[in-house]
Amino acid sequence: MDFDDTPDQARLRDAVRQFLVDHDSELAHGDGAYLEEPGTDRVEGLRRTQAILFDAGLIGLTWPKDYGGGGGTNAQQAVVNEELHRARVAGPIGHVGLGMCGPTVLGHGSEDQKQRYIRRLLRADDLWCQLFSEPGSGSDLAALRTKAVRHDDGWHIQGQKVWTTLAQHSRYGILLARTNPEAQKHRGLTMFVVDMESPGVTVRPLRQMNGHQSFNEVFLDDVVIDDSERLGDVDDGWRVALTTLMSERMAVGGGGGELGVRSDALVAHAASRLPQLSDDRRRLTIEALGRVLVESLAARYTGYRLQTSVERGGRPGPEASAGKLTAVRVAHATADLGQRLLGDEAVLARSVEGDWRWATSQASTPGIALAGGADEILRNILGERVLGLPPDSARVAPRPTPPSESR
Numbered sequence: 009m010d011f012d013d014t015p016d017q018a019r020l021r022d023a024v025r026q027f028l029v030d031h032d033s034e035l036a037h038g039d040g041a042y043l044e045e046p047g048t049d050r051v052e053g054l055r056r057t058q059a060i061l062f063d064a065g066l067i068g069l070t071w072p073k074d075y076g077g078g079g080g081t082n083a084q085q086a087v088v089n090e091e092l093h094r095a096r097v098a099g100p101i102g103h104v105g106l107g108m109c110g111p112t113v114l115g116h117g118s119e120d121q122k123q124r125y126i127r128r129l130l131r132a133d134d135l136w137c138q139l140f141s142e143p144g145s146g147s148d149l150a151a152l153r154t155k156a157v158r159h160d161d162g163w164h165i166q167g168q169k170v171w172t173t174l175a176q177h178s179r180y181g182i183l184l185a186r187t188n189p190e191a192q193k194h195r196g197l198t199m200f201v202v203d204m205e206s207p208g209v210t211v212r213p214l215r216q217m218n219g220h221q222s223f224n225e226v227f228l229d230d231v232v233i234d235d236s237e238r239l240g241d242v243d244d245g246w247r248v249a250l251t252t253l254m255s256e257r258m259a260v261g262g263g264g265g266e267l268g269v270r271s272d273a274l275v276a277h278a279a280s281r282l283p284q285l286s287d288d289r290r291r292l293t294i295e296a297l298g299r300v301l302v303e304s305l306a307a308r309y310t311g312y313r314l315q316t317s318v319e320r321g322g323r324p325g326p327e328a329s330a331g332k333l334t335a336v337r338v339a340h341a342t343a344d345l346g347q348r349l350l351g352d353e354a355v356l357a358r359s360v361e362g363d364w365r366w367a368t369s370q371a372s373t374p375g376i377a378l379a380g381g382a383d384e385i386l387r388n389i390l391g392e393r394v395l396g397l398p399p400d401s402a403r404v405a406p407r408p409t410p411p412s413e414s415r
């Protein structure tokens with residue numbers, strides 16, 4: 009990857025920077041999705057922000073023009089993202105739609121579904137959620153038990169999902185359900201689009217230890233889905249889900265380390281506090297600052313590697329897993345910086361202006377390490393597919409499954 013802007017990219021950067029200056033007062037700002045809960049009062053402002061950015065061509069730049077996208081390159085989107093980040097514009101509220109559901113609809117949906125859904129998804133006219141995890145299936149996603157049974161009036165869905173980010177604000181979700189209980193567990197699944205306003209859908213928000221309610225339990229009680237809302241073939245849902253999972257890792261790992269926690273804002277805050285610290289604490293804080301900066305560089309360059317491989321026509325593969333792992337290391341190093349700076353207070357810190365972000369960072373990091381594939385699962389993927397190590401023993405017993413069938 010060439011790190012200097014081409015003349016076209018430099019022109020794009022100038023135009024985006026000017027647009028963001030001109031429209032600053034209309035846009036929502038923030039320090040990262042995990043540090044600020046998209047509470048109901050904030051959701052409308054965040055949706056408006058995404059719509060303004062979409063109308064200006066700054067969201068969906070790489071998506072096909074036929075469905076409202078810009079038909080541009082990843083390099084252009086990277087320039088735009090850098091400028092949005094620099095201007096502290098809040099991350100898109102529709103991140104689950106943009107990062108996971110939209111690519112899945114584009115990859116496997118009918119022409120009619122793409123026409124109906126994609127433009128509205130890009131503009132946050134409709135928010136989307138991902139209905140995969142269940143109480144008994146997270147890393148081992150293919151163990152899921154939510155059932156879809158075909159009747160004359162459509163597919164009848166019965167089951168429960170959990171950890172469904174944004175479900176309480178979403179109009180649609182992509183739902184992975186078991187359609188063939190007799191088949192091998194990866195073979196009997198099918199993907200659907202579900203209208204979250206359908207009779208039988210109940211969404212119950214969960215409160216996390218960071219105080220937010222960003223994800224939910226979703227109960228599906230005889231929800232009927234028309235067959236035209238199927239994504240991909242019957243019993244071929246695992247292949248469709250792999251598109252979602254790879255896109256998810258690309259979305260979280262391709263950004264070069266800003267996994268919902270803006271470490272730069274926290275680093276600046278820690279640096280500003282250095283003069284008030286005792287000698288010992290200052291030394292510890294400076295060491296921790298150094299670690300954040302090193303991990304951030306590792307994440308940024310891993311993200312560039314991922315973007316380069318996609319730019320050259322590659323599909324996000326193990327690089328996406330590496331990208332997510334390095335981004336999680338930045339989040340851990342940032343949480344550790346908070347402890348060096350404030351000691352035990354880091355967990356409770358709310359008194360000094362801006363300190364609340366450290367407490368949120370402490371409480372959010374464990375979740376960040378799980379979402380989109382837990383660290384151990386991603387290391388298993390890298391071990392098997394990049395290093396050629398023997399398969400994960402948890403999957404080998406009792407029945408071996410090919411590496412492409414891990415979460």
Ligand SMILES: Cc1cc2nc3c(=O)[nH]c(=O)nc-3n(C[C@H](O)[C@H](O)[C@H](O)COP(=O)(O)OP(=O)(O)OC[C@H]3O[C@@H](n4cnc5c(N)ncnc54)[C@H](O)[C@@H]3O)c2cc1C
Nearest residue numbers: 138139140141146147171172173375378379380382384402
């Ligand atoms: C912030 C956040 C947002 C999320 N959003 C969504 C969402 O929108 N939609 C959705 O469907 N899900 C969502 N999830 C759920 C997420 O996908 C799961 O948490 C994740 O897949 C892990 O599953 P689990 O929580 O059941 O943990 P488990 O799978 O039970 O894992 C527990 C621990 O065991 C380890 N482990 C499990 N299997 C192995 C193995 N074979 N080898 C080594 N170690 C192993 C894991 O690494 C982990 O440390 C979200 C989670 C979080 C934290």
